[in-house]
Amino acid sequence: MNIRHLTFRLLQVYVAVVRSGSISEAARQLHLTQPTVSLQLKRLADTLGEPLLESRHGRQVPTEAGGELYRASREVLGRFADFDDYLAALRGGERGRFSIALVNTAQYVLPRLLGPYSQAFPEVDVTVHIGNRRQMLTRFERQEDDLYVFSHPPSLAHALAGRFLRNPLVAVAPRGHRLAGRERIDMAELLGERFLLREPGSATRMLFESWLQEQGLSLGPTLQMASNEAIRVGVAAGMGLAVLSEHVLPPEHSDIAILTVAGLPIESHWQFIVRRDRRLSHAALGFLRFAEGHLGDCVEPRFLSNELDDLLRRLDAAPVPPLRGSDP
Amino acid sequence: MNIRHLTFRLLQVYVAVVRSGSISEAARQLHLTQPTVSLQLKRLADTLGEPLLESRHGRQVPTEAGGELYRASREVLGRFADFDDYLAALRGGERGRFSIALVNTAQYVLPRLLGPYSQAFPEVDVTVHIGNRRQMLTRFERQEDDLYVFSHPPSLAHALAGRFLRNPLVAVAPRGHRLAGRERIDMAELLGERFLLREPGSATRMLFESWLQEQGLSLGPTLQMASNEAIRVGVAAGMGLAVLSEHVLPPEHSDIAILTVAGLPIESHWQFIVRRDRRLSHAALGFLRFAEGHLGDCVEPRFLSNELDDLLRRLDAAPVPPLRGSDP
DNA sequence: ATGCAGTATAGATAATCATCTATATCATGG
DNA sequence: CCATGATATAGATGATTATCTATACTGCAT
Structure with missing residues (x-):
């Protein structure tokens, strides 16, 4: 035969x-x-x-x-x-796998979306990578993941982006700080104090520093800690001040005060980034669709900024890469 | 897809x-x-x-x-x-099925061959049909089986035959019969006695009757019984005489005597018949090969008459019917 | 940067396939 | 025995396939 x-x-x-x-x-x-x-x-x-x-x-x-x-x-x-x-x-996106790479700070919110999603699509394997902005950029360049979450995307030459969440950076101080509760603090008044900073390569730090530069200010003494959590706890313990994503603060944060500094919060948005030269896995697409539809149920309204419908429309229009797939 | x-x-x-x-x-x-x-x-x-x-x-x-x-x-x-x-x-004939149709009398010997065969090829399903010559002829015409065993084959126009066993028909009488033990009995001496005959359509009866005709003899009173066993028991019980295949008699037959009638035994041979217009199943072919090789181990030497090698050779040479198979 | 190994693309060709229509053969049930 | 429905065969055709050689692209290791 x-x-x-x-x-x-x-x-x-x-x-x-x-x-x-x-x-x-x-x-x-x-x-x-x-x-x-x-x-x-x-x-x-x-x-x-x-x-x-x-x-x-x-x-x-x-x-x-x-x-x-x-x-x-x-x-x-x-x-x-x-x-x-x-x-x-x-x-149909009901099955399969995709990987998503998050900038550190986003890990405080994304589970709110990923949780309900994997409830709804239990057959999809999701891999989440977390790191600071620089690490995410490396992953992005190597095309290691299906989706990326950045606040400020890298070059969009080979990628599409869609905002989905506001990410305000606020100045925080220990509860009893002398300026806590005062309106319209000027940033210059704070420069004498010690600031707790994330490591270089962190998106939060990058945003803060470029904002300072715009204002023509520069910091006094600093202390570097490679984790938002550590910084938050440090601030509460009186080690100094910091500028952090509001998402990092727990809903009830009795030991920390947000300072109403003029010019703050620094407004930024998280966005989903999709490479155009890598075929998007059906499951990842399914997740974006899910996010577009259910974001409102998963996060506080004040953070909402859902432009994913636009991203999805542009993805549909995007030319499909060849069937055999390309190099990640 | x-x-x-x-x-x-x-x-x-x-x-x-x-x-x-x-x-x-x-x-x-x-x-x-x-x-x-x-x-x-x-x-x-x-x-x-x-x-x-x-x-x-x-x-x-x-x-x-x-x-x-x-x-x-x-x-x-x-x-x-x-x-x-x-x-x-x-x-390879190690698997599959075939059916074989036996003329009644052959059922006394064929198990000797089929037993060892199905021992050796446990995966082959064998179906055995048994009946008298007329019934076997019908099956043969309808091509219902892979193999047939006849003593005198029908027309061989569409079939091949190969002898494998002698089938002598002998005259039998009850043990105490007046002629038992005498040498060279003349058939004419027996015609006055009642003969037990198989039914019309039986091969044994057909052979016996045509032999009688050749001798210019005809029987006196008869009694018809549709089974070799019944006739054998009947003879032993003194109901009359009979002409039976020697294979029908048990090895020890103290209650029956074989009469040495001149011109008897009637010599005939059983043969395997294979239709040429029906594709022979591999299993059936395997059985023929087995028979060719092991016949000597399975039957008494005096009955041996193995011409199956010739049949097998002619089967190999026979033109193979088309692959889809034909109507049985 | 240079070259190599792996891969993709183009162009060519002979074989095979799927499928058709038309016709012959066969079997079966009145 | 013949009509009918089922199957096989023949011949034709356009599509698809398997396969090649030659060449271009690409990324990794030197």
Whole structure:
């Protein structure tokens, strides 16, 4: 038996004949002419090198070999029908996997979205990578992930972006700070104090520093800590002041005060970034659609800024990369 | 996904690529050129409508859909490899089925052959049909069986025959019969006695009657019984005489005497008959081969008359009917 | 940067396939 | 025995496939 000439179509035809017990009837069912089916059967029997059917009392009945072929065919066709279902689920975004890379600060909010999403799509494997802005940029350049969350995206030459959440940076001080509660503090009044800063490469630090530069200000003494949490706790403990994303503060933050500094909060937005040169996994697309529809249910209204519909529209329009996929 | 254009060959190629992680390497293994394999992959991805491979660090790695396709392909190819094994077993006669139709009298010997055979080929299903000559002729004409055992075959226009066993018909009488033990009895001396005969349509009866006709004799009173066993018991009980196949008599038959009538035993041979217009099942062929080789171990030497080698040779030479098989 | 190994694309060709119509053969049930 | 429905065969055709050689692109290692 030469498997090379074996076609799934051939098996389908054969199964139809065995089922109906008649070549002509199978031809009708398959919308083919009777000679076509006859010939297909002959080819099939030729490639297998065994007779498959006998006509008994006018009905086509499988021989010994034919019976086994029928069983094999049904299994095999069934397996590929399953595979087809799998593909459909994959395409519908109900199944599959995607990876998303978050800038550190975003990890305080994104779970609010990812939680309900993976509740709704339990068959999708999500991998979340977290790091500071610089690390995310590296991942982005190496095309390691399906989705990225940045506040300020890198060059959008090969990517599309869609804002979805406001990310205000506020100045914080320990609860009992002398300026806590005062209106319209001037930033210059704070420069003498020690500031707790994230590491270079952090988006929060980058935004803060460029804002300072715009104002023509520069900081006094600083202390560097590579984690928002550590900084928050540090501020509460009186180590100094800081500028942090409002998302970092717990809803009730009795040990920390937000200072109403003129010019603050620094407004920025988180956005989903999608590379245009990498085929977006169906699951990732499904997640974006989910985010577009359910963002309002997952985050506080004051942070809402959902421009994902626009992103999705542009993704639909984007030229699809070739089917074999490209290098990540 | 359009299953119509899916080929087993295509899956083989795909599996080779996934296994080796390289298109060029797969091409080498398959004795194809690299562009051929590239193109096959493209076609495969096109018919499935999903990218299947991504090149990661220079290796071809399946995507989500590709991984599932790989699993499906392996299962499916494995299933057909099994089917191929099955076919091989079928062709080797190690497996399958055949039916054999025996003239009544032959049922006393054939089990000696069928027993060891089905011991040796436990995977073969054998169906044995038993009846008198007339019934066997009907089955033969309707092509209902793979093999037939006759003493005198019907027309051999569409069949081949091979003798394998002597079938002497002897005259039997109850133990104490007046002629028991006498040498050279003349048949005429017995005609006054009642003869127990099989039914018309029986081969034994036919042979006996045509022998009588040759001798210019005719029987006196008769009694008809449709079974060799019944006749044998009847003779032992003194109901009359009979002419029976020697095979019908048990090895020790103290209650019955064989009369040494001049011109008896009537010599005949059982033969296997194979229709030439019906494709012989591999299993049946295997049985004939087994019989040819093991007949000597299974029956008493004095009955041996093995001409099956000749039959087998002629079977090999016979033109093979078309693959789809013909009507039984 | 340079070259190599791997991959993709283009263009060509012979083979095979799927499919048709038309016709012959066969089997079966009145 | 014949009419009818089922199957096989023949011949034709356009589409698809398998496969090649030649060449272009691409990314990694030197």
